[in-house]
Amino acid sequence: MSGLSDKAAAEAYVRAAAPAAGLDLDQAEVAAVTVQVQIMAGMAALLPEALADDLEPAPRFEP
Amino acid sequence: MSAAHTRIKALNSRLNAFTDLVVPRNSDVAAVFSGKTFAFKNLYDFAGLTTRAGSIILADNPPATEDSAAVASLIAAGAIPLGATNMDEFAFGFTTENSHVGPAHNPHDLSRSAGGSSGGSAAAVAAGLVDLALGTDTNGSIRVPASFCGVFGLKPTYGRLSRRGVFPFSTSLDHVGLFARSTAELAAGYDALQGRDPCDPMQADRPPEPVGSPQARPLRAAILGGHFAQYAGEAAQEALAEAAQALNATETAELPLASAARAAGALITYAEAGELHRQRLKTDRHRLDPLIRYRLTAAALAPAQWYLQAQRVRRLLKEQMDTLFAQYDLLIAPAAPFPALTIGTDTVELNGETIPARSAAGIMTQPLTPAGVPIAVAPLWPATGQGLPVGVQLIARLWREADALAAAFMLEQAGIAKAPIAAHSGADL
Secondary structure: OOHHHOHHHHHHHHHHHHHHOOOOOOHHHHHHHHHHHHHHHHHHOOOOOOOOOOOOOOOOOOO | OOHHHHHHHHHHHHHOOEEEEOOOOOOOOOOOOOOOEEEEEOOEOEOOEOOOOOOOOOOOOOOOOOOOHHHHHHHHOOOEEEEEEOOOHHHOOOOOEEOOOEEOEEOOEEEEEOOOOOHHHHHHHHOOOOOEEEEEEOOOOOHHHHHHHOOEEEEOOOOOOOOOOEOOOOOOOOEEEEEEOOHHHHHHHHHHHOOOOOOOOOOOOOOOOOOOOOOOOOOOEEEEOOHHHHOOOHHHHHHHHHHHHHOOOOEEEOOOOHHHHHHHHHHHHHHHHHHHOHHHHHHHHHHOOHHHHHHHHHHOOOOHHHHHHHHHHHHHHHHHHHHHHHHOOEEEEEOOOOOOOEOOOOEEEEOOEEEEHHHHOOOOOOOOHHHOOOEEEEEEOOHHHOOOOEEEEEEEOOOOHHHHHHHHHHHHHOOOEOOOOOHHHOOOO
């Protein structure tokens, strides 16, 4: 989950993912967005890696 | 022009709390809020006004054709709308430093932030410009401004109130809520907002559960430790200790997933907001506030794996909260790690770490939102705050807003929680 904390990996990801999202980023934007992806990756690294297979996501919170 | 509007106009050059004034209108019936006034964050639809959600990108949209459910409910209860309030662009922030219209200023110290993203609403209430104000809370956007501005706030249970006519931010975390200067008005406002709305598919199918006037009641209360103790600054610790004493909270409870839940809340928000704005990012990202432009662009690229894993953590968080609420009725924690930040602050030192200030403001609130539980904020005035308030979160089990409000009332009754009209809001005018 934390692989994109690495700058080179994050930049490669941004370059690959941006066109898929329909975003045509210039070099300065790629650099700035890469920093933000690294920050998000840092957050993702805080999530527990191993969760039970039957633990369903909760997009609609239903108590 | 009403006297209330004249006062807003006189003070708003200092506070920048309002972005729009609206023609007052109210229901003809004598109702609970007759004569009371309210403001609404400018992401609530108000018929005749363009809903901009703090963004110039939406400024050319046509005006809303009808009121949002929350605005309509307050008007039906007799409250009079006066205007729309300043906010972080698309609600993406904790400080209401909106570069398009300028920052909202804290009425208790004009050099300080009003908090965000509902900062204009909290500032308007703190300055005495309105009696109530509507905000929204996705990661703390009611609770942080309530703390910074020294007013009472309520984020009800997720799904409790209709979000019809509210511009979204992160749909699985967005909450409608409000600010007031007393628990009685907060509770009355909350009751006015309740009611099943068949037009909101995300609202829970539950009947209204009016809380009426808050009353003191025995509550088994505990302090949240761990993450919350780790990042609480001196003033936040002092406020928490005062609240704990008044609520007889002598035990400390742990929420082991707090840090992971904070990350989960952020990642869910990024993914949902990024997708929400993806089309706008293609054509209009250069018009976005610099504080959110690259975050939102990165958010649109967030891997689905992160989002789904974060939603699964949310399920675990709910289980941990259920365990705590089997033992306690109420959990308490600071609403912010420090008093209001000076506008423009980039980093802060917390727990020996240098942290971006604008995200640090939400470090106490963000771990709790994914659980969906109701949380009231009571404003305390610790000596170490040097005249500035720090709020305390009063966290109740799902659907038990009455417990959160009762705790706020007990702190108010004890004389330690209060929301005086700010001295800097123009008594000289």
